[in-house]
Amino acid sequence: MDVFKAKPGFCPECGSIFPPLPMKGNVVCYNCKKDFDPEVFGDMKIKYTIHFNTYVPxxxxxxxxxxxxxxxxxxxxxxxxxxxxxxxxxxxxxxxxxxxxxxxxxxxxxxxxxxxxxx
The missing domain is CATH 2.20.25.10 (N-terminal domain of TfIIb)
Incomplete structure (x- = not known):
């Protein structure tokens, strides 16, 4: 049972911040030592905006x-x-x-x- 309503990147058990997601396998909380699937990070998409130079005739x-x-x-x-x-x-x-x-x-x-x- 989840104690905290945690945001992506935070442990749902103790509320600690997660270590960086490993390249493969699960992520283990530094504090409570529980093991979680990578899906615990949720949807952490980053949105970028690229501004280009303006067109000069x-x-x-x-x-x-x-x-x-x-x-x-x-x-x-x-x-x-x-x-x-x-x-x-x-x-x-x-x-x-x-x-x-x-x-x-x-x-x-x-x-x-x-x-x-x-x-």
Whole structure:
């Protein structure tokens, strides 16, 4: 008779966590030393979600590659104060003490204007 309403992976007799399921044979509880069929683990399926890169049409692909070639780092949507272009690349450095934020350096992809921001 089961004493506990155990979840998969736990002993229905004493409630202890089971050792890893062996490649073959039964599983033996560390605590109460009872022997159980592998079915005691129940349905322990794992669900994975895989995220792929988004599709970039060929006409946009050339523009994206061109921007990446000229960029000094990752590209963000940020308006350049000098020329008004809406894309800038950035890089970060820890220039101040460790308990203060980092410094972010932005570079315009069009006119190469550089600015910094303390975060």
């Amino acid at each position: 060929k006409e946009k692909d050339a523009k994206v590659k061109e921007e990446q070639d000229v960029a000094d780092g990752p590209v963000v949507e940020r308006k350049c104060p000098k020329c008004g272009h809406d894309k800038m690349s950035y890089a970060t450095l820890q220039l101040r003490s460790a308990d203060e934020g980092q410094t972010v350096f932005f570079t315009c992809l069009k006119c190469k204007f550089k600015e910094s921001e303390n975060s």
